[in-house]
Amino acid sequence: MDTLTESPLVPRTDTLLDVRDLHVEFRTRDGIAKAVNGVSYAVARGETLAVLGESGSGKSVTVQAVMGILDSPPGFVTRGEILFRGENLLTMPADQRRKVRGAKMAMIFQDALSALNPVLTVGYQLGEMFVVHRGMSRRDARAMAVELMDRVRIPAARQRVGDYPHQFSGGMRQRIMIAMAMALEPDLIIADEPTTALDVTVQAQVMDLLAELRQEMGMGLILITHDLGVVADVADRIAVMYAGRIVETAPVHDIYRAPAHPYTKGLLESIPRLDRKGKELYAIRGLPPSLTDVPPGCAFNPRCPMARERCRTEVPPLYRVTAERGSACHYWEECVGDD
């Protein structure tokens, strides 16, 4: 069978970020936790890639490695390449990498309250981007901050530019985070659970804003999330992670229509739906594995309804399902087929 050894589904043109065979481990007192075990994905300009996974799947650790903000020690990148516009970030000198980060790629964190500095005004923090990266004067930087706040639709930006983060609501703080990420018009934005802490009506506002700005500026977006609803709303492609690996990757429509991995399938079946009243929910049995003790063979095999002998011994590679799809299941054909 055909397998995908290279970065799966390398976008046709204009690849921004190309992560290849990334391995990250945490060396802790309780042993080595293998958080990321050979992850490859790529994002092109103007494209939204959603990385879907539950806690401990390695989805956040992967982007921390990309941004170079991994806690090290205990975290170490042990293998792989992270290519940004063809240049390997991992071998780049630190000061050069710092220039890429911030100006070319930026990150939006889940918890805006702890990501912003509580003792500095938002205007100062937004303006700092321009002072540091563009050498602007404080005064010009402040004007830019007001403009940015307008752009993310914070009402009365001119009056509020001198306010501190705690004076804003959760949704407004997340807008400030977005403004900060957009400040230098980066090529790539990584958003790690950007709306998880927000209420649903505010979540909708923030996601819409993000999608709009992304389109306007033609950026690439990596959206890290556990919410299958948000993914369906905004993503072009999905990478589903489990125990530090990508188990399935596909264009968004394909995956919802016919998942090619039993884990994806289980996830889709286990969420209650707003638009219909179901009977009993399908529940994936058991628990996600501990990363210090990942099962041999396919990491999902102890919870998989389709598992057989081969799954317990042989780690499945990412099989090619179609030109644009990959599944790390020995029996993906059965999985797609029995729908």
Added chain:
Amino acid sequence: MTTDRRGAREPILQVKGLVKHFPLTRGVLFRKQVGAVRAVDGVDFDLYPGETLGVVGESGCGKSTVARVLMNLEPPTSGRVLYKGEDITRLSGPALKAVRRNIQMVFQDPYTSLNPRMTVGDIVGEPFDIHPEVAPRGDRRRRVRELLDVVGLNPEYVNRYPHQFSGGQRQRIGIARGLALNPEIIICDEPVSALDVSVQAQVVNLMERLQREFGLAYVFIAHDLSIVRHICDRVAVMYLGRIVETGGDAQIYEHPTHPYTQALLSAVPVPDPDARGGRDRILLTGDVPSPAAVPSGCRFRTRCWKAEPRCEERMPELAVPRAFRDSGTPAEHPSACHFAQERVRVLPGEEPVN
């Protein structure tokens, strides 16, 4: 199903005119009240035996405060909570203890709601110390093992500590403890929102199974509208301390008449990329006002696209809107809006089933 249940029996729990204000004070030596956080501001509902009532709303709407008052953890500012006709907010001593046996709670965060220094056996068995009549001393160990088995945990784990369990397992421990005294009502405050998707389904299924087996009535407080639809027979939607709309699950989800409910439902992302853009999305502007400065009249008017001067002057009552009274349609349910209107196609996907 809902009507059968309601017609056949008396409500087990009635909440009438419930108000909970937290005073805002100023001054250290001479404290004077300068205002109040109106967390709950006039809530009424009934709970029938064996049913699940969902209470949904965004953060700050007062849903958790309702839970705390129902549990008698906070005295209400005014209003009554009747358990089988008896006002529990006025009880104390043995009478309160007896009532509490029948109303138990499951908390949101399984990481902080279990004492890390107690074994699972002690946590689940602790209610028996307070209510020894439920299980005689010699029988406790057996009862605890039985409870663990009921919630799907290995009874051999009685001597382990909470940190040795995953989030989903801890929530099962919390549920086992809630069940220990054979209660009739369980108040669940966001019981699955801290859990991963694949584990959430396990816990939801467990709660449904327990309800069938033990005839439990749940008050299910959550912000996740999809889960509430799945588990609840009836739903109450809260906004800034009041219920704005209430009805059976299909009435609320498929025939909402209050603009807030409509906006809330339309904002939920649905896991179906084909539905993208195919639905009637209502984007609310602004944030929920502070409960310390509640708008006059209708509380939702500051974010409502239908607001008119009347909404500022008169607070709409929670009642069946005149337009739908005796209409016999699913839109005939209480909705606190002067301009209540049915809106179909709030949800994407297939046509509503029945």
